[in-house]
Amino acid sequence: xxxxxxxxxxxxxxxxxxxxxxxxxxxxxxxxxxxxxxxxxxxxxxxxxxxxxxxxxxxxxxxxxxxxxxxxxxxxxxxxxxxxxxxxxxxxxxxxxxxxxxxxxxxxxxxxxxxxxxxxxxxxxxxxxxxxxxxxxxxxxxxxxxxxxxxxxxxxxxxxxxxxxxxxxxxxxxxxxxxxxxxxxxxxxxxxxxxxxxxxxxxxxxxxxxxxxxxxxxxxxxxxxxxxxxxxxxxxxxxxxxxxxxxxxxxxxxxxxxxxxxxxxxxxxxxxxxxxxxxxxxxxxxxxxxxxxxxxxxxxxxxxxxxxxxxxxxxxxxxxxxxxxxxxxxxxxxxxxxxxxxxxxxx
Numbered sequence: 001x002x003x004x005x006x007x008x009x010x011x012x013x014x015x016x017x018x019x020x021x022x023x024x025x026x027x028x029x030x031x032x033x034x035x036x037x038x039x040x041x042x043x044x045x046x047x048x049x050x051x052x053x054x055x056x057x058x059x060x061x062x063x064x065x066x067x068x069x070x071x072x073x074x075x076x077x078x079x080x081x082x083x084x085x086x087x088x089x090x091x092x093x094x095x096x097x098x099x100x101x102x103x104x105x106x107x108x109x110x111x112x113x114x115x116x117x118x119x120x121x122x123x124x125x126x127x128x129x130x131x132x133x134x135x136x137x138x139x140x141x142x143x144x145x146x147x148x149x150x151x152x153x154x155x156x157x158x159x160x161x162x163x164x165x166x167x168x169x170x171x172x173x174x175x176x177x178x179x180x181x182x183x184x185x186x187x188x189x190x191x192x193x194x195x196x197x198x199x200x201x202x203x204x205x206x207x208x209x210x211x212x213x214x215x216x217x218x219x220x221x222x223x224x225x226x227x228x229x230x231x232x233x234x235x236x237x238x239x240x241x242x243x244x245x246x247x248x249x250x251x252x253x254x255x256x257x258x259x260x261x262x263x264x265x266x267x268x269x270x271x272x273x274x275x276x277x278x279x280x281x282x283x284x285x286x287x288x289x290x291x292x293x294x295x296x297x298x299x300x301x302x303x304x305x306x307x308x309x310x311x312x313x314x315x316x317x318x319x320x321x322x323x324x325x326x327x328x329x330x331x332x333x334x335x336x337x338x339x340x341x342x343x344x345x346x347x
Contacts, residue, residue, distance in 0.1 A: 030065075031095065032095050032096075032097055040089050041091075042087055042088070043058070044086070044088075045084065063090060070100065081104075086170060110167045111131070111167070111168060113131050114127070115164060117163045117286060117287065118217055118287075119286050121157045121160075131174075133170060134173065137173050143156075156281075158283045158286075159209050159284070161182050161185055166180060192208075192289075197298065199237070201237050207279055216288060219312065219313075221312050224313060226294045226297065227301065227306075228294070229299065231304060231316065236278065241274060245260055250285075251272055302318045304319075305317040307330055307331070315330065
């Protein structure tokens with residue numbers, strides 16, 4: 001009788017153990033089964049949340065059916081239950097263990113903000129203000145206060161930030177992006193300044209940055225940047241005024257309506273290069289690296305003038321006579337009292 005009882009207990013133990021094993025195996029398989037979403041799901045792991053809390057939130061959000069198995073896995077594998085805060089993009093086909101691995105590695109979702117070559121600083125600030133995923137801290141500060149917050153209270157912001165696409169996670173602020181763009185511009189300008197050509201009419205790298213911003217606004221044709229730089233450098237070296245419309249436009253500010261009148265060219269302004277000698281006091285836009293390289297390595301040549309063809313490219317001339325012929329040819333359709341990027345002249 002006792003022997004039968006022992007055998008029965010052993011059989012029950014084996015059956016129970018087998019059932020428990022099957023139960024555990026099914027639970028483990030559920031953690032490895034692909035999950036199905038209609039589209040990417042954005043899930044935020046908040047700072048200070050425990051693994052148990054996050055597992056429960058995954059269940060509440062409908063990402064997983066049962067939080068028990070994920071919590072049990074975390075208890076049995078404490079080294080894999082250390083998770084990092086941030087926003088995560090959960091995609092169709094991921095498994096619960098795959099999601100846990102993303103949390104452990106910190107594979108957070110990133111966004112991007114783009115600053116375009118030739119933009120003004122106000123456009124850059126607007127792009128930051130319009131981005132819905134950034135932590136906005138700059139709604140009120142003036143440009144001067146902003147530069148002070150970056151640690152550069154004496155700098156004018158125009159042209160100081162490198163135009164590029166910047167990736168960031170949900171923890172980034174608009175000030176973080178500006179700090180990165182400012183440092184990038186400083187690094188690129190410093191490197192280009194070290195490798196500059198001889199005989200340039202700049203006292204320092206900042207003047208080269210001013211020139212680069214003018215080149216950036218003068219042409220969108222990459223192959224012309226060094227030629228336009230050559231024209232401007234030769235004019236400065238000869239004591240000629242730059243006479244470039246983009247600086248006038250910048251000085252006009254909000255009053256610019258798409259046209260420059262002769263009266264505009266006659267107004268005295270720190271940015272009216274038809275009336276001032278040398279460079280304007282600050283950059284007029286964000287120059288890209290190619291414009292910076294052009295300003296510091298201008299093309300050799302003899303041209304002192306250029307005029308816009310109307311297709312983005314320019315005609316270059318050595319003499320004022322040749323330049324005036326080109327102006328008549330390519331500006332003939334324009335009203336006589338208006339100008340639109342005819343390039344340097346000697347009016």
